[in-house]
Amino acid sequence: MEIVRISTAGSVDDGKSTLIGRLLYDNNALTKEQEELVIKKTKEKGLADLDLSVITDGLIAEREQGITIDVANIYFSTSTRKFIIADSPGHIEYTRNMVTGASNSNLSIILVDARKGLLEQSHRHFYISQLLELDNVIFCVNKMDLVDYSEDQFISIAIEIKAMVANFNPDIEFSIVPISSLKGDNVVVSSNNMGWYKGKTLNQLLHESKENKLKEVPFRYDVQQVFHVQNEQFVDYRGYAGKVISGAIKVGETIVSLPSLKQSKVTEIRRYKDILEKAEAGDSVTISLADEIDISRGSLLVKENAIPEPKNELISTLVWMDDKPALLNAKYLLKSGARQFPVKINEINFTIDPIKLVELNDSESIKLNDICSVKLRLSQPAFLDSFKENRHNGVFILIDEQSNNTVALGIVK
Amino acid sequence: MRNKHLYDLENESIYILREVAAQFKNPALLFSGGKDSIVMAHLAKKAFYPTKIPFPFLHIDTGHNFPETIKFRDYYLNKLDANLIVRYVQDAIDNNKVQEETGKYASRNALQTVSLLDAIEEFAFDACLGGARRDEEKSRAKERIFSVRDDFGQWDYKKQRPEPFMQLNGKIQFGENVRAFPISNWTEEDIWSYILQENLELPSIYFSHKRKLVERDGAYLAYSDHLNIVESDKILEKVIRFRTVGDMTCTAAFVSEADTVEKILHENVASKHSERGARIDDKRSESALEERKKGGYF
Secondary structure: OOOEEEEEEEOOOOOOOHHHHHHHHHHOOOOHHHHHHHHHHHHHHHHOOOOOOHHHHHHHHHHHHHOOOEEEEEEEOOOOOEEEEEEEEHHHHHHHHHHHHHHHOOEEEEEOOOOOEEEEEEHHHHHHHOOOOOEEEEEEEOOOHHHHOHHHHHHHHHHHHHHHHHHHOOOEEEEEEEEEEOOEEEOOOOOOOOOOOOOOHHHHHHHHHOOOOOOOOOEEEEEEEEEEEEOOOOOOEEEEEEEEEEEEEEOOEEEEEEOOOOOEEEEEEEEOOEOOOEEEEOOEEEEEEEOOOOOOOHHHHHHHHOOOOOEEHHHEEEEEOOOOOEEOEEEEEEEEEEEEEEEEEEEEEEEEEEOOEEOOOOOOOOOOOEEEEEEEEEEOOOHHHHOOOOHHOEEEEEOOOOOOOOEEEEEEE | OOOOHHHHHHHHHHHHHHHHHHHHHOOOEEEOHHHHHHHHHHHHHHHOOOOOOOOOOOEOOOOOOOOOHHHHHHHHHHHHOEEEEEEEHHHHHOOOOOOOOOOOOOOOOHHHHHHHHHHHHHOOOOOOEOOOOOOOOOOOOOOEEEEEEOOOOOOOOOOOOOOHHHHOOOOOOOOEEEOOOOOOOOOOOHHHHHHHOOOOOHHHHOOOOOOOOOOOOEEEEOOOOOOOOOOOOOOOEEEEEOOOOOOOEEEEEEOOOOOOOOHHHHHHHEEEEEEEEHHHHHHHHOOOOHHHHHHOOO
């Protein structure tokens, strides 16, 4: 069964939590305990419709304030698919959480309030989905019950959405669905109140979504640890435990280890007691080589015909995630998988306004939730790829060595 | 490749386990003898094969465990050739560090925290691997893979580190430690499917058996000396199984004939009850688990 990873984003009061509750409820995926909680809370609040929002808001502060603060992960499955929803808060303060939720997803649901149309936050959510190049974007125009299920209102919002997308990139594929999470229209069950809508329900779209387009990408292998074993069964065993970041590798092929540039042939690909012919993107395996060459944690194995350039500078988009702003020339630790070394912010080229899509050039510092383009000077080559070419080898985080916090997500240009 | 999504989950868990071994000097794996920690131990075996699992197993024994679980723990870890450290809540009680709860609902579950924090200090563990899953409970759903705890073991959701693209940052100050959750993204159904696929052994209490029980508030608890029996309790015998294994005082039994992993998997899905529904300690309030986590509970 396929796992579909979804991120949801919406503003405060867009009804995001209710939508997720509705999706689970109508897919018959709530546990008995969750159903009981819904009924109990609905009664306590004296509501006419089921309060399905109580399923997701997990922290005491969230329940008290009635908002989502942190990313929650929700799991449910139907007969054909397994879903993991990263439910992210919508407000600007939580851009970092939105980015985190979206980064681990392949599909984005953006909620729009039918009474209000596109808000600043809708632009931001859309921008983030495109920054992270999610191929599947579904706009849900929610609360249609509050605009009398008006087709005209839906069309005017759909025009706004199409204009926003076209302004960004006319080639992006997306869907727009009129829904009411509260009443259940077009979430899982087709609406009787909107006979004018001939399209698919949200649930149908979720079940038909495809994985992000697979590009031909070069082999990249992140070495996490080196295993040595000397016993009766394993005589002088040496294996490089790690993860295939992208591409694939077969036994017998030649690899190049970076940064040493030493070459060797793959003699064994092992996963526990299984000896494999081949390992592919995402696989955690242990690779053995014909020669003893210099490989340690943080080495990157690649193939000789596709060696990433050893750059000492990196142009990247940063999403700043820390309360403490970054100043020009500040030093941080760059971390990408097992690779980790100091870098310096050499230039702040511009900050992007994700709403007006304009570049602001006068930045001296980078503040929480800023999205900006920078030039980093590296203490050693990173061997990262451009995110557009190879997303899994095109990202990193920055760590503040004083606080040890993860302060930024970096996307390589 | 028997099952694509279990293979993907296994990939992710192995990656996390290796990151923990590489990023920390002195990690430990929290092992309770329950199904989730058994799956985690099995994944650790896979992650580091053919080397030995590079960290000890730590069990905080409340003294109220099912005897079957303790027996299984010793048998299984012996087979795994793992190094087991046990610390006892009873010691903390004897040293007057914590006070035994009293009354009908007395449980040692919350008391474990003190013994856990003491053990972390005693052995200077900088990371503890836990078998918690995000689908278990609402506040667990907000937990990161690497969860940084301060000197007092406290969890502060406002200080959680973002983990975009699974980039795991385990850098900590002296005195801090990290709880790492390699099976975060597994659901209960995944766990049972994996137990079936990998043919893993489990303590016998997971399977249908006849048992002396106490009926209280509509739930069945195992009859034991640890339970404070009150007048309204009914003592009876039934054929049951346990779906989750905590202390004997706070884990409810299900009436069930399911005596194989396959039957259990089927019955769990059909029942639509969540497994935490059987944990009486979580029913104390809507935020019982979050409150305990803030105080250092794993």
